[in-house]
Amino acid sequence: MKIPRHVAIIMDGNGRWAERRGYPRVFGHIRGSTRVKPLVREADRLGIRALTLYAFSTENWLRPEGELSVLWRLLKKYFVKEFQELQKKNIRMRVIGEIERLSPEIRSVIDPIQERLSGNTGLQLNLAISYGSRRDLSRAAKLFAQDCVDGKRRPEDMSEQLMREYLWTAELAELSDVDLVIRTSGEVRVSNFLLWQSAYAEFIFSELCWPDFKPEHLRACIEEYSGRDRRFGQTASQTSQAKEFQ
Ligand code: IPE
Ligand code: IPE
Ligand code: MG
Numbered sequence: 001m002k003i004p005r006h007v008a009i010i011m012d013g014n015g016r017w018a019e020r021r022g023y024p025r026v027f028g029h030i031r032g033s034t035r036v037k038p039l040v041r042e043a044d045r046l047g048i049r050a051l052t053l054y055a056f057s058t059e060n061w062l063r064p065e066g067e068l069s070v071l072w073r074l075l076k077k078y079f080v081k082e083f084q085e086l087q088k089k090n091i092r093m094r095v096i097g098e099i100e101r102l103s104p105e106i107r108s109v110i111d112p113i114q115e116r117l118s119g120n121t122g123l124q125l126n127l128a129i130s131y132g133s134r135r136d137l138s139r140a141a142k143l144f145a146q147d148c149v150d151g152k153r154r155p156e157d158m159s160e161q162l163m164r165e166y167l168w169t170a171e172l173a174e175l176s177d178v179d180l181v182i183r184t185s186g187e188v189r190v191s192n193f194l195l196w197q198s199a200y201a202e203f204i205f206s207e208l209c210w211p212d213f214k215p216e217h218l219r220a221c222i223e224e225y226s227g228r229d230r231r232f233g234q235t236a237s238q239t240s241q242a243k244e245f246q
Contacts, residue, residue: 001222001223001226002222002225002226003046003047003048003222004048004179004180004202004222004225005048005049005050005175005179006048006049006050006051006052006172006175006176006177006178006179006180007043007048007050007051007052007178007179007180007181007182007218007222008051008052008053008054008178008180008181008182008193008194008197008198008201009039009051009052009053009054009181009182009183009184010054010181010182010183010184010190010191010193011032011035011036011053011054011055011184011210011213012183012184012185012187012191012209012210013028013184013185013186013187013208013209013210013211014028014029014031014032014209014210014211015028015029016028016185016209017031017032017209017210017211017212018031018211025067026066026067026070028209028210028211029067029070029071029074030070030074031211032210032211033074033075033077033078034211035210035211035213035214036053036078036082037082037085038214038215039051039213039214039215039218040082040086040091040123040125041089041215042215042218042219043123043218044089044091044122044123046218046219046222048123049123049124049175050123050124050125050126050172050175051123051124051125051126052096052126052127052128052169052178052194053125053126053127053128054128054131054191054193055075055127055128055129056071056075056097056128056129056130056131057128057130057131057132057191057192057193058097058098058130058131058132058134058135058192059132059191059192060130061101061130072102072103072106075106075129076105076106076109079109079110079113080109080113083113083116083117086117086120086125087116087117087120089122089123090120090121090122090123091117091120091122091123091124091125092117092118092119092120092121092122092123092124092125093113093114093117093120093125093126093127094114094117094118094124094125094126094127094171095110095114095126095127095128095129096126096127096128096129096131096136096168096169097128097129097130097131097132097135097168098130098131098135099129099130101130102129102130124172124175126169126172128193128194131168131193132192133190133192133193133194133195133196134192134195136167136168136169136194136195136196137167137195137196139166139168140163140166140167141166143166144158144162144166163196164176167196167197169194169197176197177197177198177199177200177201178194178197178198178201179201179202179225180201180202180203180204180221180222180225181193181194181198181201181202181203181204182203182204182205182206182218182221183203183204183205183206184206184208184209184210184212184213185206185207185208185209185210186205186206186207187205188205200230200232202225202228202230204221204224204225206221
């Protein structure tokens with residue numbers, strides 16, 4: 001199997017999963033949150049090098065207060081419960097997104113854990129929280145403009161390579177480019193996720209809602225990815241020749 005280096009997952013469909021069973025939406029978030037651990041384990045086992053999980057978007061702030069408070073509680077629980085296992089597995093976990101918008105209470109949980117896992121060299125696990133790709137790109141433009149004003153950069157320095165260094169995914173360096181994006185729940189849209197980073201990604205849209213997505217489904221997605229022909233703008237014969245020389 002051809003293993004993608006960077007997999008990004010839009011974990012969607014918690015609310016519908018619950019509603020279809022006659023439960024309140026938050027039940028879906030509770031069940032969905034239990035799916036993260038086995039998935040991270042499987043990604044690690046398969047040798048995926050970076051895994052980015054879309055947990056909360058900049059638009060999700062518009063959700064009802066009651067739903068938001070459950071999401072924050074679950075998130076906090078995930079960090080506290082999983083820290084030991086992530087550390088043991090040498091997983092480097094970081095949050096990407098506008099963390100300054102999170103409450104001091106959540107920050108006081110996330111910040112020290114992120115710091116303690118920062119020296120790990122195994123799977124790079126990114127949790128996209130209060131993340132929006134337009135915010136990512138407009139923030140990058142702001143940071144670059146400021147560096148120009150401060151005399152650290154000149155406008156002509158900007159390049160596709162340099163742009164990468166201003167994005168929230170900068171620390172992933174050459175792993176920033178996403179190879180495979182998976183979205184659950186049957187929706188066929190990107191919802192403001194990693195627009196720059198997924199420029200040449202393969203996309204798989206699963207009909208399963210996130211609480212039903214298990215490690216075996218991740219493996220099935222990787223198998224489908226393995227069969228895809230990635231051409232990066234070239235012709236099929238050019239890319240198959242390049243493969244022969246590898
Ligand atoms: C994904 O599930 C979780 C978050 C966006 C936080 P949803 O809550 O979007 O579930 P649906 O899409 O309404 O079913
Ligand atoms: C995308 O799901 C964000 C996450 C999964 C965290 P949404 O449910 O917010 O996306 P839309 O609103 O259906 O596009
Ligand atoms: Mg949704």
